[in-house]
Amino acid sequence: MDSGERLAEALGVRIVTHRLPGFLVAATDGRTIYLDDRLTYRERRCAIIHELVHIELGHKECQSPAVEKKVRAAAADRLVSWQAVWDHAPWAHSLDELAEDVMVTKSVLSDWIASLPEDARYVLQMRFECAA
Numbered sequence: 820m821d822s823g824e825r826l827a828e829a830l831g832v833r834i835v836t837h838r839l840p841g842f843l844v845a846a847t848d849g850r851t852i853y854l855d856d857r858l859t860y861r862e863r864r865c866a867i868i869h870e871l872v873h874i875e876l877g878h879k880e881c882q883s884p885a886v887e888k889k890v891r892a893a894a895a896d897r898l899v900s901w902q903a904v905w906d907h908a909p910w911a912h913s914l915d916e917l918a919e920d921v922m923v924t925k926s927v928l929s930d931w932i933a934s935l936p937e938d939a940r941y942v943l944q945m946r947f948e949c950a951a
Contacts, residue, residue: 821864822860822863822864822867823864823867823868823871824867826867826868826871827852827867827871830871830874831850832847832850832851832852832871832874833850833851833852834851834852834854834867835851835852835853835854836853836854836855836856837853837855837856838855838856838857839853839854839855843855844858844862844866845858845866845867845869845870846870847870847873847874847878847879848879849874849877849878849879850874852866852867852870852871852874854866854867861918861919861922861923861924862924864898864922864923865894865898865923865924865927868894868897868898869890869891869894871894872890872893872894872897873890876890878890891926891927891930892930892931892933892934894927894930895923895927895928895930895931895934896931896934898922898923898927898931899921899923899927899928899931900921901939903920903921904917904921904928904931904943905943905946907920907921908943908946908947909946909947909949911947914928914929917947
Protein backbone atom coordinates (compact mmCIF):
# COMPACT_ATOMS: atom_id res chain seq x y z
CA MET A 820 0.00 0.00 0.00
CA ASP A 821 1.40 3.37 -1.04
CA SER A 822 2.21 5.79 1.74
CA GLY A 823 1.17 8.74 -0.40
CA GLU A 824 4.77 9.67 -1.14
CA ARG A 825 4.46 8.73 -4.83
CA LEU A 826 1.39 10.94 -5.16
CA ALA A 827 3.20 13.82 -3.45
CA GLU A 828 6.16 13.36 -5.80
CA ALA A 829 3.86 13.29 -8.84
CA LEU A 830 2.32 16.57 -7.66
CA GLY A 831 5.74 18.14 -7.15
CA VAL A 832 5.35 18.24 -3.37
CA ARG A 833 8.50 17.64 -1.35
CA ILE A 834 8.36 15.63 1.90
CA VAL A 835 10.76 16.50 4.71
CA THR A 836 10.97 14.35 7.82
CA HIS A 837 12.46 15.64 11.07
CA ARG A 838 11.49 16.16 14.71
CA LEU A 839 8.59 18.61 14.86
CA PRO A 840 7.90 20.68 17.98
CA GLY A 841 5.40 19.69 20.65
CA PHE A 842 2.51 17.56 19.51
CA LEU A 843 2.75 18.65 15.87
CA VAL A 844 2.79 15.61 13.58
CA ALA A 845 2.67 17.30 10.17
CA ALA A 846 2.41 20.68 8.48
CA THR A 847 2.65 22.21 5.03
CA ASP A 848 3.63 25.53 3.49
CA GLY A 849 1.87 24.66 0.24
CA ARG A 850 4.97 23.23 -1.46
CA THR A 851 6.52 21.00 1.20
CA ILE A 852 5.03 18.57 3.71
CA TYR A 853 6.87 18.44 7.03
CA LEU A 854 6.44 15.18 8.95
CA ASP A 855 7.51 14.28 12.46
CA ASP A 856 10.17 11.57 12.41
CA ARG A 857 8.39 9.57 15.13
CA LEU A 858 5.35 8.69 13.01
CA THR A 859 4.54 5.06 12.30
CA TYR A 860 3.93 4.00 8.70
CA ARG A 861 0.14 4.25 9.15
CA GLU A 862 0.39 7.67 10.81
CA ARG A 863 2.76 8.89 8.09
CA ARG A 864 0.43 7.65 5.33
CA CYS A 865 -2.54 9.42 6.88
CA ALA A 866 -0.59 12.63 7.54
CA ILE A 867 0.70 12.83 3.96
CA ILE A 868 -2.79 12.48 2.45
CA HIS A 869 -4.20 14.98 4.97
CA GLU A 870 -1.54 17.54 4.07
CA LEU A 871 -2.02 16.90 0.34
CA VAL A 872 -5.69 17.82 0.75
CA HIS A 873 -4.60 21.09 2.37
CA ILE A 874 -2.25 21.75 -0.56
CA GLU A 875 -4.98 20.97 -3.13
CA LEU A 876 -7.21 23.50 -1.36
CA GLY A 877 -4.47 26.14 -1.40
CA HIS A 878 -3.90 26.15 2.37
CA LYS A 879 -0.48 27.33 3.55
CA GLU A 880 -1.08 27.86 7.25
CA CYS A 881 -3.32 26.75 10.11
CA GLN A 882 -7.03 26.56 9.35
CA SER A 883 -10.19 27.05 11.38
CA PRO A 884 -11.73 24.02 13.11
CA ALA A 885 -14.55 23.99 10.53
CA VAL A 886 -12.10 23.88 7.61
CA GLU A 887 -9.95 21.30 9.38
CA LYS A 888 -13.02 19.08 9.83
CA LYS A 889 -13.68 19.20 6.07
CA VAL A 890 -10.03 18.39 5.33
CA ARG A 891 -10.14 15.43 7.73
CA ALA A 892 -13.29 14.10 6.04
CA ALA A 893 -11.77 14.47 2.56
CA ALA A 894 -8.54 12.75 3.63
CA ALA A 895 -10.48 9.93 5.29
CA ASP A 896 -12.52 9.45 2.13
CA ARG A 897 -9.30 8.98 0.15
CA LEU A 898 -7.67 6.69 2.68
CA VAL A 899 -10.54 4.35 3.60
CA SER A 900 -12.55 2.15 1.27
CA TRP A 901 -15.97 0.76 2.10
CA GLN A 902 -14.90 -2.65 0.80
CA ALA A 903 -11.84 -2.85 3.07
CA VAL A 904 -13.85 -1.88 6.14
CA TRP A 905 -16.68 -4.25 5.20
CA ASP A 906 -14.25 -7.13 4.71
CA HIS A 907 -12.34 -6.58 7.96
CA ALA A 908 -15.18 -5.52 10.30
CA PRO A 909 -16.34 -9.04 11.22
CA TRP A 910 -12.86 -10.02 12.40
CA ALA A 911 -11.87 -6.85 14.26
CA HIS A 912 -12.33 -6.85 18.03
CA SER A 913 -12.18 -3.07 18.33
CA LEU A 914 -12.13 0.13 16.30
CA ASP A 915 -8.36 0.28 16.89
CA GLU A 916 -7.93 -3.17 15.36
CA LEU A 917 -10.17 -2.33 12.42
CA ALA A 918 -8.15 0.84 11.77
CA GLU A 919 -4.95 -1.18 11.85
CA ASP A 920 -6.44 -3.73 9.42
CA VAL A 921 -7.35 -1.03 6.88
CA MET A 922 -4.01 0.78 7.38
CA VAL A 923 -5.25 4.05 8.86
CA THR A 924 -5.26 5.65 12.29
CA LYS A 925 -8.25 5.32 14.59
CA SER A 926 -9.00 9.03 14.19
CA VAL A 927 -9.05 8.73 10.37
CA LEU A 928 -11.37 5.72 10.56
CA SER A 929 -13.61 7.61 13.01
CA ASP A 930 -13.72 10.61 10.65
CA TRP A 931 -14.65 8.30 7.76
CA ILE A 932 -17.42 6.60 9.74
CA ALA A 933 -18.77 9.97 10.89
CA SER A 934 -19.00 11.12 7.26
CA LEU A 935 -21.14 8.14 6.20
CA PRO A 936 -24.90 8.52 5.79
CA GLU A 937 -26.81 7.34 8.85
CA ASP A 938 -28.13 4.20 7.16
CA ALA A 939 -24.63 3.17 6.06
CA ARG A 940 -23.29 3.72 9.59
CA TYR A 941 -26.08 1.52 10.94
CA VAL A 942 -25.37 -1.31 8.49
CA LEU A 943 -21.66 -1.14 9.27
CA GLN A 944 -22.32 -1.08 13.01
CA MET A 945 -24.52 -4.18 12.72
CA ARG A 946 -21.82 -6.02 10.77
CA PHE A 947 -19.18 -5.04 13.33
CA GLU A 948 -21.32 -5.90 16.38
CA CYS A 949 -22.80 -9.15 15.06
CA ALA A 950 -19.35 -10.53 14.48
CA ALA A 951 -18.19 -9.76 18.01
